[in-house]
Amino acid sequence: MSGPAIEVRDVSKRFRVYREKPTSLKQRLLSGRTRADDFWALRDVSFEVAQGGTMALIGSNGSGKSTMLKVIAGILRPTEGLCASAAGSRV
Amino acid sequence: MTDVTERTSEPPRLRARQRARELWHSREILWNLVRKELKVKYTASVLGAVWSLLNPVVFLAVFTFVTTVLKGGIPNYPAFLLSGLLAWNLFSVSLSNGAQSVIANANLVKKVYFPREILPLGTVGVCLVDFVLQSAVLVVFFLVSGYGFQLGAVWLYPFAFVALLLITTAFTLFVSSLNVRYRDVQHLIGLALLVWFWMTPIVYGAGTVYTSMVDSRFGITAWRIYLLNPLTWVVIGFQRALYHTPDGLKYLAPYSSGQLAIGLSMVCVIAAVAVYLCWRLFFSMSGDFAEEL
Numbered sequence: 299m300s301g302p303a304i305e306v307r308d309v310s311k312r313f314r315v316y317r318e319k320p321t322s323l324k325q326r327l328l329s330g331r332t333r334a335d336d337f338w339a340l341r342d343v344s345f346e347v348a349q350g351g352t353m354a355l356i357g358s359n360g361s362g363k364s365t366m367l368k369v370i371a372g373i374l375r376p377t378e379g380l381c382a383s384a385a386g387s388r389v
Numbered sequence: 390m391t392d393v394t395e396r397t398s399e400p401p402r403l404r405a406r407q408r409a410r411e412l413w414h415s416r417e418i419l420w421n422l423v424r425k426e427l428k429v430k431y432t433a434s435v436l437g438a439v440w441s442l443l444n445p446v447v448f449l450a451v452f453t454f455v456t457t458v459l460k461g462g463i464p465n466y467p468a469f470l471l472s473g474l475l476a477w478n479l480f481s482v483s484l485s486n487g488a489q490s491v492i493a494n495a496n497l498v499k500k501v502y503f504p505r506e507i508l509p510l511g512t513v514g515v516c517l518v519d520f521v522l523q524s525a526v527l528v529v530f531f532l533v534s535g536y537g538f539q540l541g542a543v544w545l546y547p548f549a550f551v552a553l554l555l556i557t558t559a560f561t562l563f564v565s566s567l568n569v570r571y572r573d574v575q576h577l578i579g580l581a582l583l584v585w586f587w588m589t590p591i592v593y594g595a596g597t598v599y600t601s602m603v604d605s606r607f608g609i610t611a612w613r614i615y616l617l618n619p620l621t622w623v624v625i626g627f628q629r630a631l632y633h634t635p636d637g638l639k640y641l642a643p644y645s646s647g648q649l650a651i652g653l654s655m656v657c658v659i660a661a662v663a664v665y666l667c668w669r670l671f672f673s674m675s676g677d678f679a680e681e682l
Contacts, residue, residue, distance in 0.1 A: 372502040375676040
């Protein structure tokens with residue numbers, strides 16, 4: 299098969315760290331804008347894994363390894379960029 | 390290269406056929422979820438699934454007693470009440486449990502990928518099992534008490550059932566996706582269901598409503614508005630299919646089985662569209678569930 303099994307292109311992931319998250323409609327309506335700090339777990343990550351290929355993600359704590367995997371697995375959505383995986387590939 | 394799953398920063402758009410195929414492949418998860426829920430519900434209870442059966446049995450017993458003591462009102466009231474109430478139970482329990490379904494399984498959602506629709510659909514599945522069990526009680530009651538079925542009307546049952554299932558699925562998808570972001574949805578549902586219950590002719594007869602509404606100064610318009618409630622159609626459908634006491638027929642909605650079949654078919658079509666729309670909403674929101682939880 300041609301094409302990579304997993305393709306990650308310019309993926310960034312931003313988490314919003316809310317000081318107080320509006321979890322109810324009332325709060326949402328009352329406080330127009332909520333204050334949130336941005337935390338970029340991933341910035342412009344790009345790589346490819348070929349069919350049958352192996353890749354290792356190495357990094358210190360909090361460097362975004364799990365976040366990357368979650369994006370590939372489809373649990374999280376990237377804030378920017380694109381992540382594609384061929385059908386049948388399992389993460 | 391065959392199918393490629395892409396994830397981008399755009400909220401995902403539902404491609405129904407592809408997604409339906411994915412859901413079909415995950416049917417084993419759905420099945421296991423339903424089984425798990427049922428097991429959890431009945432572990433450490435001595436009677437187990439009998440609890441589900443006990444609910445309609447108690448209802449039947451209580452109302453048989455009450456109506457024989459009080460007399461008057463709708464004849465054969467237990468049969469009348471249960472015809473509609475079981476449908477309502479399926480709907481209301483699905484909705485209130487379905488709202489929690491994604492949150493209750495937060496650990497799963499945050500850790501593994503699977504089509505998120507499985508969760509609300511699983512809730513509907515569990516309620517469906519209960520519905521079947523409770524209906525079995527009703528059938529036994531009908532047969533044992535000699536009330537029986539009327540073949541001329543019972544064919545309406547599948548119409549009402551399909552409509553009920555579609556409506557329930559649509560609303561459950563809707564509330565389960567909203568409740569992830571706004572937790573007050575679950576409280577709102579409790580209240581909404583209470584109002585909704587009394588707006589639906591379950592404990593009282595639709596025929597009574599019809600008579601008093603047509604006589605009121607709003608006339609037939611009030612009745613038409615009353616009929617906008619899709620569950621009214623479902624419930625009067627079930628009642629027409631199951632309840633056939635000659636003296637009690639005037640308490641049912643003033644429609645023949647044929648008219649109800651047409652009405653319910655229309656409800657089915659609208660509900661199917663609603664399922665699609667709610668599915669789309671759910672799907673586009675489901676990409677962010679892991680983050681919201």
